[in-house]
Amino acid sequence: MIYTKDEAQVEFTRWSKSYDRSILQTLLFGPSRKALLNQIRGLKMESPKVLDIGCGTGQFPEVLFHEVPGAKVWGLDLVRGMLEGGNGRWNHYTDRIQPVQGDSERLPFADGSFDILTCANSFHHYPNQALAVREMCRVLRPGGALMLLDGYRDGLWGRFIFDVCVAGVEGNVHHASAKEIKGMMMDAGFGSVDQFRHRGPAPFLLSLARTPQRKMPRPHLMDRSDSVSRSTISQ
Numbered sequence: 001m002i003y004t005k006d007e008a009q010v011e012f013t014r015w016s017k018s019y020d021r022s023i024l025q026t027l028l029f030g031p032s033r034k035a036l037l038n039q040i041r042g043l044k045m046e047s048p049k050v051l052d053i054g055c056g057t058g059q060f061p062e063v064l065f066h067e068v069p070g071a072k073v074w075g076l077d078l079v080r081g082m083l084e085g086g087n088g089r090w091n092h093y094t095d096r097i098q099p100v101q102g103d104s105e106r107l108p109f110a111d112g113s114f115d116i117l118t119c120a121n122s123f124h125h126y127p128n129q130a131l132a133v134r135e136m137c138r139v140l141r142p143g144g145a146l147m148l149l150d151g152y153r154d155g156l157w158g159r160f161i162f163d164v165c166v167a168g169v170e171g172n173v174h175h176a177s178a179k180e181i182k183g184m185m186m187d188a189g190f191g192s193v194d195q196f197r198h199r200g201p202a203p204f205l206l207s208l209a210r211t212p213q214r215k216m217p218r219p220h221l222m223d224r225s226d227s228v229s230r231s232t233i234s235q
């Protein structure tokens, strides 16, 4: 059994009212935002178009509004209640940040729409993570940057925190290993992947992937009929 989108709807609709006051803001979400912001600053992109996937109540879009001059930011989340929890933000900064209700596995944007994608503390909720990563690669422009951050569950402490404690509260969520995440990124067509581990009571892993300057066609697995017809042709 894997965690479903219906479960995400229930969990986050319930959590939306108190989300911004959660103790996890101090332990995990705040430090995550800081790590992402540092990376974005390091890219030195001018007025980047950014999509924050699984943005919750829009705290990170608000940070970008203040800290990255000229950035235009879209915040996407599956759960309407979470977006509505940030209404004060979206309404206050209407010119440069905007909320979108949608699913990470079917992003409602054209190919190559963004310079930067961020996704923090949300990935473990996706039933089809490989599909979400392919969507991320699709909506990034050539040379664009994906910053995917989630609980670091490799090692004993990470397993205890994420596979035991967090899974005990959230259900069958999946914190992918560093190796799994890198594999999904390379399979999706990203050209390079670097990973950084952040220590702390709630350790997290930041995976940074870049799309090639020219997007290559994604390798696809041949199904049986395809391979039969190919071998027939070559005979």
Ligand SMILES: C[S@@+](CC[C@H](N)C(=O)[O-])C[C@H]1O[C@@H](n2cnc3c(N)ncnc32)[C@H](O)[C@@H]1O
Pocket (backbone or CB within 6 Å): 005, 008, 012, 029, 032, 053, 054, 055, 056, 057, 059, 076, 077, 078, 079, 082, 102, 103, 104, 105, 119, 120, 121, 122, 125, 126
């Ligand atoms: C723990 S919150 C993280 C919010 C924010 N990124 C942060 O770090 O504060 C996880 C968010 O992922 C969203 N989410 C879960 N499944 C999703 C999906 N399939 N597509 C988009 N968002 C999803 C939830 O609604 C929730 O707002």
